[in-house]
Amino acid sequence: MGEKWPEDWARLVNEYLDFEAAAGYPDEGPRIGGDSRPAEVGEFLTGGRKWHSPPKIRNLGKLGEKRSYADNWWMWWRSLQPSGREVVEETGMMTMPMEMEWGKLTKMSGRNGFLQVMASLFWWGLEEFRDGREDKSGWAAAVGDVEGILYGVLRSGEVQ
Structure with a gap:
């Protein structure tokens, strides 16, 4: 579905696939935090992860x-970022320091890690391009x- 989206999406998908390959394609992995995640992500996870039926963003x-x-x-x-990243007040975006302690991000492989982030961006993209x-x-x-x-x-x- 996203193949006609901007090149940035294709690059992200390639980076994600390289990340999972470097981790050895594990099925399980540490769960990423969910305190502030969008409700749609939680509903997807508790609803049986129905990939053919993405949640509707309200x-x-x-x-x-x-x-x-x-x-x-x-x-x-x-909430998932290393401590070296800071929010830029004017834009709400985050800094990208040259040197960072990657910590928990290196372990976010498998179905409970970056896959949730990728899915949430995919659903967001579906809404953006559908409308x-x-x-x-x-x-x-x-x-x-x-x-x-x-x-x-x-x-x-x-x-890892």
């Missing part, structure tokens, strides 16, 4: 719009941020 919104999918997604994503929205910058920024993190984790050589 309020896509944007970063900074309280209770929107986009804002909840960014809060969840921030023909003009401004896809929030989704594109999220895709770019996840790609940058996966790139850094892979280059660290610490994937």
Whole structure:
């Protein structure tokens, strides 16, 4: 479905596949936190992970719009980051220091790790492209941020 999406999405998918390959394609893995994740992710997980039936996002919104999918997604994503990343007040985006302690991100393989992040971005993309929205910058920024993190984790050589 995402093959006609911008090249950024294809790069992210490739980085994700390289990450899982480096981890040895485990089925299980440590569970990532869920305190601030979008409700749709939790519903997908508790509803039996029906890949053929992605959840409908009720309020896509944007970063900074309280209770929107986009804002909840960014809060969840921030909660997964190493301590070296900081939120830039003006934009709500995060810094990408040259040197980071990758920590728990190196262990986020398998169905309970980055796969949840990838699925949540895919659903977001489905909504963006289905509705023909003009401004896809929030989704594109999220895709770019996840790609940058996966790139850094892979280059660290610490994937477990």
